[in-house]
Amino acid sequence: xxxxxxxxxxxxxxxxxxxxxxxxxxxxxxxxxxxxxxxxxxxxxxxxxxxxxxxxxxxxxxxxxxxxxxxxxxxxxxxxxxxxxxxxxxxxxxxxxxxxxxxxxxxxxxxxxxxxxxxxxxxxxxxxxxxxxxxxxxxxxxxxxxxxxxxxxxxxxxxxxxxxxxxxxxxxxxxxxxxxxxxxxxxxxxxxxxxxxxxxxxxxxxxxxxxxxxxxxxxxxxxxxxxxxxxxxxxxxxxxxxxxxxxxxxxxxxxxxxxxxxxxxxxxxxxxxxxxxxxxxxxxxxxxxxxxxxxxxxxxxxxxxxxxxxxxxxxxxxxxxxxxxxxxxxxxxxxxxxxxxxxxxxxxx
Amino acid sequence: xxxxxxxxxxxxxxxxxxxxxxxxxxxxxxxxxxxxxxxxxxxxxxxxxxxxxxxxxxxxxxxxxxxxxxxxxxxxxxxxxxxxxxxxxxxxxxxxxxxxxxxxxxxxxxxxxxxxxxxxxxxxxxxxxxxxxxxxxxxxxxxxxxxxxxxxxxxxxxxxxxxxxxxxxxxxxxxxxxxxxxxxxxxxxxxxxxxxxxxxxxxxxxxxxxxxxxxxxxxxxxxxxxxxxxxxxxxxxxxxxxxxxxxxxxxxxxxxxxxxxxxxxxxxxxxxxxxxxxxxxxxxxxxxxxxxxxxxxxxxxxxxxxxxxxxxxxxxxxxxxxxxxxxxxxxxxxxxxxxxxxxxxxxxx
Ligand SMILES: CC(C)[C@H](C(=O)O)[C@@H](O)C(=O)O
Ligand SMILES: CC(C)[C@H](C(=O)O)[C@@H](O)C(=O)O
Numbered sequence: 209x210x211x212x213x214x215x216x217x218x219x220x221x222x223x224x225x226x227x228x229x230x231x232x233x234x235x236x237x238x239x240x241x242x243x244x245x246x247x248x249x250x251x252x253x254x255x256x257x258x259x260x261x262x263x264x265x266x267x268x269x270x271x272x273x274x275x276x277x278x279x280x281x282x283x284x285x286x287x288x289x290x291x292x293x294x295x296x297x298x299x300x301x302x303x304x305x306x307x308x309x310x311x312x313x314x315x316x317x318x319x320x321x322x323x324x325x326x327x328x329x330x331x332x333x334x335x336x337x338x339x340x341x342x343x344x345x346x347x348x349x350x351x352x353x354x355x356x357x358x359x360x361x362x363x364x365x366x367x368x369x370x371x372x373x374x375x376x377x378x379x380x381x382x383x384x385x386x387x388x389x390x391x392x393x394x395x396x397x398x399x400x401x402x403x404x405x406x407x408x409x410x411x412x413x414x415x416x417x418x419x420x421x422x423x424x425x426x427x428x429x430x431x432x433x434x435x436x437x438x439x440x441x442x443x444x445x446x447x448x449x450x451x452x453x454x455x456x457x458x459x460x461x462x463x464x465x466x467x468x469x470x471x472x473x474x475x476x477x478x479x480x481x482x483x484x485x486x487x488x489x490x491x492x493x494x495x496x497x498x499x500x501x502x503x504x505x506x507x508x509x510x511x512x513x514x515x516x517x518x519x520x521x522x523x524x525x526x527x528x529x530x531x532x533x534x535x536x537x538x539x540x541x542x543x544x545x546x547x548x549x550x551x552x553x554x555x556x557x
Numbered sequence: 558x559x560x561x562x563x564x565x566x567x568x569x570x571x572x573x574x575x576x577x578x579x580x581x582x583x584x585x586x587x588x589x590x591x592x593x594x595x596x597x598x599x600x601x602x603x604x605x606x607x608x609x610x611x612x613x614x615x616x617x618x619x620x621x622x623x624x625x626x627x628x629x630x631x632x633x634x635x636x637x638x639x640x641x642x643x644x645x646x647x648x649x650x651x652x653x654x655x656x657x658x659x660x661x662x663x664x665x666x667x668x669x670x671x672x673x674x675x676x677x678x679x680x681x682x683x684x685x686x687x688x689x690x691x692x693x694x695x696x697x698x699x700x701x702x703x704x705x706x707x708x709x710x711x712x713x714x715x716x717x718x719x720x721x722x723x724x725x726x727x728x729x730x731x732x733x734x735x736x737x738x739x740x741x742x743x744x745x746x747x748x749x750x751x752x753x754x755x756x757x758x759x760x761x762x763x764x765x766x767x768x769x770x771x772x773x774x775x776x777x778x779x780x781x782x783x784x785x786x787x788x789x790x791x792x793x794x795x796x797x798x799x800x801x802x803x804x805x806x807x808x809x810x811x812x813x814x815x816x817x818x819x820x821x822x823x824x825x826x827x828x829x830x831x832x833x834x835x836x837x838x839x840x841x842x843x844x845x846x847x848x849x850x851x852x853x854x855x856x857x858x859x860x861x862x863x864x865x866x867x868x869x870x871x872x873x874x875x876x877x878x879x880x881x882x883x884x885x886x887x888x889x890x891x892x893x894x895x896x897x898x899x900x901x902x903x904x905x906x
Contacts, residue, residue, distance in 0.1 A: 287748070293758075294751035302749070326786045328677040345694075345715070350752040356759070360719035362752040366694070370709035397800070399636070400651070402643035403699040403711040409642075410705070430807035431839075437675045437786060437811045451746070455804060458779035462786045490780075 214247045215517060218278040218482070223256040223296075224491025225501035225544075226284025232503035232548025233282060233510040236526055239552035240514075244522040251278070255300055257288035266299030272307060280513050281308075281484035284506065285491035298348060305341050308481035310474035311372065312379050313339035313450075314512065315457040315488060317440075322535045323465035331441035333464050336387075338380040338445060339453025341474055343372040344404075346450040368404040368449070373411045379477055380447035381419045391444035392416075393425040395432045395452055408449065432456055436463060461488050468502030469534070471509040473516060483516050485509040499543035504530060507551055529554035563596045564866060567627040567831065572605040572645075573840025574850035574893075575633025581852035581897025582631060582859040585875055588901035589863070593871040600627070604649055606637035615648030621656060629862050630657075630833035633855065634840035647697060654690050657830035659823035660721065661728050662688035662799075663861065664806040664837060666789075669883045672814035680790035682813050685736075687729040687794060688802025690823055692721040693753075695799040717753040717798070722760045728826055729796035730768045740793035741765075742774040744781045744801055757798065781805055785812060810837050817851030818883070820858040822865060832865050834858040848892035853879060856900055878903035 219234065221227035234250065241247055253275060260266055275281060286301045305313070319325055319333040343366075350364035384392040394412045398405025409426065416424045427435065429452045435442060436459050448456065461470035470488035487505030495501055508530055514523035529551045542550070568583065570576035583599065590596055602624060609615055624630060635650045654662070668674055668682040692715075699713035733741040743761045747754025758775065765773045776784065778801045784791060785808050797805065810819035819837035836854030844850055857879055863872035878900045891899070 293748045293754070297748040298751065324677075326677060327675055328673075329675070345713075346749055348751075350715075350750065352752040352756065354719075355756075358719050358723075360756060362717045362756040364694075364715040364717075364750045364753045366699075366713040366715070368711045368713075370707050374707075397803075399642045399646040400695055400800075400803075401699065401713045402647065402697075403701040404713045405642070407701065407704075407709060407711040430803050433782065433804055433808040434811040434816060437808065438815075451749075454746075454749075454779050455782055459782040459786065459808070462783040466787075467783060 212245055212247055214249055215280065216278040217248050217250045218275040218281045219250050219252045220255050220281065220283040221252065222284040222286040222491060223258070223288045224285055224493040224496040226256070226286065226491055228497070228499065228501050228544045229487060229503040229506035230282060230284035232544060233506040235548050236507045236529070236552045236555055237510050239556040240522045240525050243525070243556065244519055246519060246522070256286055256296060257291050260291055260296065266296060267303050272303070275304070276308065276481055278482050280482050280517060282510060282513060283484055283486040285487065285489065287491045288493055302346060302348070304484055305474050308484065309476045309478070310341045310484060311376050312473075312475040312477055313341040313453060314473040314475055315339060315453070315460070316471065317457075317460040317464045319464045320531065320534045322537060323469070325463055325465060327437060327440070327463050330463060331439070333440045335440070335443035335460070336383065336445055337453055337457050337460060338376060338383060338447045339457060340372065340376045340448070340450050343368050344450035366401070366404055366451070368407050370407065370411065373408055374415065377411050377415050377447055380445055381415050381422060384422050384445040385419055387444060389444040390421050391423045391425065393427055393443060393446045395427050395429050395446055395448040395456060397429050397452070399428060404449070412447070429456065433459060436460060440464070457488060467505070469504050469508065471505050471512055473509070473512040475516060483513075485513040485516075499545060501544050503544050503548050504534070504551070507548070525555050525557065526551070529557070561594050561596055563598055564629065565627040566597050566599045567624040567630045568599050568601045569604050569630065569632045570601065571633040571635040571840060572607070572637045573634055573842040573845040575605070575635065575840055577846070577848065577893045578836060578850050578852040578855035579631060579633035581893060582855040584897050585856045585878070585901045585904055586859050588905040589871045589874050592874070592905065593868055595868060595871070605635050605645060606640050609640055609645065615645060616652050621652070624653070625657065625830055627831050629831050629866060631859065631862060632833055632835035634836065634838065636840045637842055651695060651697070653833055654823050657833065658825045658827070659690045659833060660725050661822075661824040661826055662690035662802060663822040663824055664688060664802070664809070665820065666806075666809040666813045668813045669880065671884045671886060672818070674812055674814060676786060676789070676812050679812060680788070682789045684789070684792035684809070685732065685794055686802055686806050686809060687725060687732060687796045688806060689721065689725045689797070689799050692717050693799035715750070715753055715800070717756050719756065719760065722757055723764065726760050726764050726796055729794055730764050730771060733771050733794040734768055736793060738793040739770050740772045740774065742776055742792060742795045744776050744778050744795055744797040744805060746778050746801070748777060753798070761796070778805065782808060785809060789813070806837060816854070818853050818857065820854050820861055822858070822861040824865060832862075834862040834865075848894060850893050852893050852897050853883070853900070856897065874904050875900070878906065
């Protein structure tokens with residue numbers, strides 16, 4: 209007789225296509241749960257554009273404290289053109305990432321042979337970006353003076369600490385150590401952003417001493433974008449700051465089968481708060497509610513969630529189901545639910 | 558009887574492949590000069606890694622003042638691994654751009670039908686990036702505390718002013734107005750960098766009122782990298798900040814025939830100081846001195862220089878010569894000088 213273990217999930221479907229893709233991710237989670245002796249108790253949080261329009265709230269602290277009590281968070285997508293740019297991003301998404309100390313923003317990229325890449329010869333692409341999640345230009349330490357006048361000045365401050373850089377760099381090295389190719393590339397712009405860039409570079413050089421098996425490389429962010437289109441197979445683990453990570457992971461998604469497949473984990477490796485899993489794509493309001501969105505990225509994010517909870521086999525079952533589904537894609541359009549159903553069926557296998 | 562007009566050029570060959578590609582650019586300039594009734598009087602400035610190693614100097618103020626007296630500047634490439642990262646970039650290249658108020662960093666991207674793109678279906682790519690050149694995270698207003706200790710903190714400040722943003726936005730609109738497609742895309746990250754991002758957005762919206770024929774679009778920088786590989790033909794004029802411009806122009810070069818073809822102008826549109834023209838590529842020390850570098854980007858930069866001096870026909874002659882040369886490229890390797898000779902011959906044609 210086996211025991212069933214229960215995990216609590218906070219679910220934030222969010223805006224646009226968020227609810228649709230989240231439905232499919234939960235469907236697939238449920239499909240694998242039984243076989244792997246687990247259940248997921250879900251609490252849905254109504255956060256995003258609709259809530260903000262109705263109440264002016266983005267993420268009240270009391271609700272954040274409730275969310276914090278869960279084992280993990282599954283998020284669909286956040287943002288809508290009807291809300292001023294930045295309100296939901298800063299007040300909801302980034303508030304979650306920062307308050308719950310999601311310092312490892314994990315974004316794997318893989319080219320599935322059957323999925324078309326916009327690149328003519330992508331090669332064998334299988335890398336992971338470890339994007340710092342709690343510092344850099346994302347900290348919100350900017351300001352503006354004399355707004356709307358010809359004398360306006362607006363600043364944005366990138367904050368980088370030895371504490372914050374070292375912990376994410378260590379995480380990246382540990383991931384590189386666990387992978388067969390054992391390569392780590394630091395991406396920054398230390399020839400211009402010399403203070404932050406040198407902190408990153410020195411930290412990587414220092415931690416590298418503890419990982420003699422890892423081959424370490426450095427690229428300026430501009431050069432990294434070149435290699436991402438001319439030779440993406442060269443990458444194994446990339447570690448980079450919050451903003452550069454944002455930029456290169458969208459590019460990485462684009463070259464490897466598109467943003468419809470790109471999953472991510474906002475991870476708190478110290479487990480002092482729940483980690484959060486979400487597709488890299490946005491809320492795509494133009495196709496919302498039409499069952500046109502590809503839920504694969506949300507489903508793969510659920511797989512990363514299982515992995516984080518230690519349910520490695522269940523995570524693998526989803527990944528394998530997705531791989532099998534992708535391999536049989538013919539270009540015939542399926543609805544969001546049809547894709548979810550197909551993957552759930554395979555995953556329940 | 559036609560009169561010969563003389564222009565003075567400050568030439569900074571720089572490091573690595575810089576001197577080789579500059580030689581070819583000057584060769585081509587000379588080849589077109591006679592036909593177009595101009596001469597170029599050149600003064601070479603020995604700046605870069607060798608000078609720094611010998612004297613510790615990057616760009617002494619007295620030399621900068623001499624350079625300032627010229628009609629234009631031609632630069633090869635700057636930077637060498639033997640010099641700590643940032644020393645030559647900040648002390649030489651950025652010092653020139655900032656002091657001479659090169660607020661328009663102009664970077665055209667074009668796919669030549671005969672040149673292989675890493676993209677399977679690039680489409681008809683012909684856009685120009687107007688990158689702000691004197692503000693943003695490039696200002697050097699960063700700092701660090703307790704360097705080398707676990708309590709280190711390093712900051713980088715992005716400075717953006719209404720003055721600085723409006724002048725570059727106006728320049729971009731004027732360029733869009735002069736192009737057949739009349740499209741302008743602002744690239745920023747105003748959902749996270751809300752202070753700087755909103756200044757940029759408001760400025761574009763305001764200036765747009767004076768250019769009713771221009772179709773205006775906004776993209777977050779991460780989304781822009783996606784479109785640059787999935788649909789680069791959608792772009793006409795892109796206006797963006799210094800750092801985002803750095804990143805997307807390397808990507809733009811990569812998708813359109815490579816960094817060997819990407820030219821740039823650091824332009825002072827008010828002509829209060831000479832503008833500077835340089836290839837987008839770096840000094841590539843690994844292939845320096847071997848006649849392996851493609852001088853085309855440097856030659857196209859010389860064409861931008863002629864254009865800026867009002868020598869439109871001469872500029873066109875170089876552009877046409879380059880296009881003809883590129884169209885006949887067979888993949889057989891030619892030396893740097895051979896490519897320069899071939900283009901010079903055609904341009905003189
Ligand atoms: C929506 C936005 C705030 C977010 C980011 O910039 O991190 C998104 O682009 C992402 O990559 O998850
Ligand atoms: C060398 C470096 C300082 C420079 C920049 O970042 O502007 C280069 O990458 C460029 O794009 O011209």
